[in-house]
Amino acid sequence: MQQILVIAKQTFKEAVRNKILFILITLGVVTICCSVFMPVVGDGREKIKIVESMCFRSITFFGTLAAILLSASSIPTDIDNKVICTITAKPVQRTNIIFGKIIGFVYIIGVLLLIMGSVSYTLIRYTALKQGTQGSSRGLLAREQFDPVNLQITGDSAKKIGNVSWIEGGGKGASVWKFKGLSSKDKNDDLAIEANFLIEGKKRSTGRIPVKIKIINPYSARILTESMEVSRNKPLLLRLNGKSLDGSEELTIVVSPENSGDFLGIRADSLRIFWGEKGFGCNYLKGLTIISTQFLLMVVIAVLGSTFLSLPVNILFCLFVFFCGNITDFMRDLSTVINVIETSEHEHGISGVMQKSNVYLMYLNHIIKKPILLLSYILPDFRYFSVGKYFIDGINIPCKRIFMGFGYAVLYALVCLPISFLVFKRKEIA
Amino acid sequence: MLLLWTIVLLSGRAWKLSDDIAIKTEDLTKAYRSFWGRKKVLALNKLNIAIRKGEIFGLLGPNGSGKTTTLKLLLGLIFPTEGRAYVLGEATDDVAIKSRIGFMPEESCFYRFLNADETLDFYGQLFRIPGKERKLRTNRLLTRVGLEFARKRPLKQYSKGMLRRIGIAQALINDPDLIILDEPTSGLDPIGTRETKDLILGLKAQGKTVLLCSHLLSDVQDICDRVAIIDKGELQISGTIGELLANRDIVELLIRNLSKETLMEVERFIQEKQGEVVSIKNSSGTLEDLFLKIVQERRETSWDRSD
Structure with missing residues (x-):
């Protein structure tokens, strides 16, 4: 353990004296501070959104850059400079060198997060104070979000393309969402139902289709029916008084298009309920925790790469992993994308798309789609660590999310580390 | 199977008990391969050497x-393609044995932003x-290698010679039983060279084993007890300096205060006895001796003036 800490301390010292850490932190802080001067159209909340978004993006960007540049370069530089010869000639297990390096990078990332996180927090609080919305529900929001425990698609018309289920209106299909565990400190708070649906319809030019929403309270058997219009690119919003739940913690919501020929595209996370608020400070800390887990995962990957790749190749490898890890959704949905390309050529909606087959697309399917799909499962999925949307939408980050991110990072690291040890143990230090 | 294991264990035990051997290689072979696994270079071919404890052994x-390759194989930095090597009675893949070894690589490879104190402290840890x-040893070693005046200066500001000195110091931080030095005098001025050679002889006097490799033949000749010459990865010859350099057909006479007439008489006498005089010349010192004498005198003079 002593040797690991000695190498960790050395790694940290190296980063500090090489001034890379200093430069990255300075650039990060400058970028964060610049967010205050961004022009905003809208109310005070919009301004806070911009600052929050910029802060988190800056921390993520510079943190990732630090993780990649430092951890990807450390071992290859030591090998190039032959410093590694003098270290491995001492009674040091090679696994201890890897562990030491990783712990050193953890120190570095910790310092970066501490400084950039403190500056960001101060700036967000300052902006909220300046906008006069601090503490109010319109300012630093951390709304409690509830996801459905069950989604059922009913009716003969239902078709699934990728992860989107399409249902047709006119009584041919419906989506049934069940929510459980709904609770809030203040029962008088408004309960907000927010939905983001995809739409397809005969009157495509209008960009809107009418839908019927039924809200069922299973406890009191009270049913509330609303008719609303779903627009393209605009979330559907419905507010209920918290009291209308009558103490129930369950709610069932049924959504269906009203007219035949109108299609509603539904994903598992298309409909959410917001009820009650949590403290912003705590939410901010949760966000930083998740981001730091992502950095640690990146460090482990960069160290793995550094055991068998040269410095420039390793940096490229890490950037590739980071980029692809952030678009795994797209990689997995490539089939949907290809089909959507076809949809634009078709005038008769979804059913037509299902029938069309194209030789080129079939080749594309085999040559590109399948390897990319495989890659999307091998590479780390950085969606687990994406917190920006929580702050932009003012949503409290569920603790489940932290555990999931942490668990995912630990599992991934448990796969990467033994490979690093094995490769580095067999590496010839010539 | 059990019998086999017993024999293996006993033979291992027997090897460990042969106390006077510090390093032994058995058909040690190293081939560097290309990316596709093809044999690219045969750096070392079936090297068999044994180095006794307490001696200074030169690899020429x-x-x-294949000199550096041999050292790296002995230190476990690279792995043999064939054969085996033992250091202080243990196989080279045993990490624990490295606590009794001091190694100075060919190039001075250290963290350049650290100073001498921090460097020795790091390796000591x-x-x-x-x-x-650690502190005690750091002070002692820095004095011994003459770097006390620059102990707080970052290594990036060191000259090549100073870096070689810190390299020697870090190799000795653990008070090792075996010291492996790769080109210890390269980059050093004649004074530094002489000091290093004295230091190596001092280590021998303390009972340490020293393995050094060099292509500076005079250095090796001055201090080594035994040498091995390798070329293209193969051992050409090995033995003590005396054995290797002895020429039984030629006798050298070093005579002081001899007149010209007497010298002619000696020459005549040799010819009468069927001997052949190859050359008669006045004895000359080495350039190193001359350089050291001049620098030493110059330093003493400036020292007296400053007093």
């Missing part, structure tokens, strides 16, 4: 002969030497 050879002892 031209550039690319890798040996798990307690803090107080």
